[in-house]
Amino acid sequence: MLLAGGGQVALRRATTLLSHRARLRVAAPEVLPLFERWEAEKRIQLFRRVFKESDLDGARLAFACTDDPQVNQQIVNSALSMGIWVESCTRAEGANLYPGGVIHSGSIALAISSMGKSPIVTQALRECFEEVFGADWGDEIDQLISEAGDEGGSHRISPEELKRKVRESVFMQVKRWGERKTTS
Incomplete structure (x- = not known):
């Protein structure tokens, strides 16, 4: 895997x-x-050159993350001609890999993508979700999952009740965030 x-x-x-x-x-x-x-x-192999x-x-994968759009385009063109999946951090056109923003908390992961149209928008949305939900929101959802029971059929609460509680938890996080914003 190459990162430029x-x-x-x-x-x-x-x-x-x-x-x-x-x-x-x-x-x-x-x-x-x-x-x-x-x-x-020895976690990476570093080549101090262009x-x-x-x-x-x-x-098999390449990431064009230089501060020079022309170099990034050169990397994209070369990678594509060699059959390598490639992401450009400056311009999505032409690349064939569009990693989105992923937010992890507990056992929950939320993925956000603009399908390569705007990495900046993807990043901004990820940052907004992280600010609204904080670092521990997944722990609360994990607790609800535990309370609900396993997927093997021995549910302690109905799927509809679990959905309601998850929605309630999410909306409470948003409400708390709004209250923090208005008092700060």
Whole structure:
């Protein structure tokens, strides 16, 4: 897997990929300090230089996250010609991979995507949901799941009641957020 870029956008993408134990090669002339630490810990392979097409050799996925749209387009074109899935962090047109924003809490994950039309909108929506729901909202949903019983048929509450309680929990989170916003 290739990640081209060493700035904030590349760092966010690398953090997500490494959390899923990706084997990551990073190509960038300059990188943030965390990339250097990951290299020292042997979590990434770091090439301190601009992207070269040969960086894609053996890759199945590529992420064009440089601050130069022309370089990102070069990466997209090269990856596509080699049959590699590729995301561009500056322009979705032409790329064939559109990772959305994912919010995790407890055992719940919410995915948000603009289908590649606007990564900025996807990011803004993810940030809004994170602000509204906070870090622990999934724990409350997990508790409801526990109270409801297992999927094997021994429900302690009906599916309709579970849906009602989940909706109530979500709306309460939104209400609490609104109250925090009006008092701050």
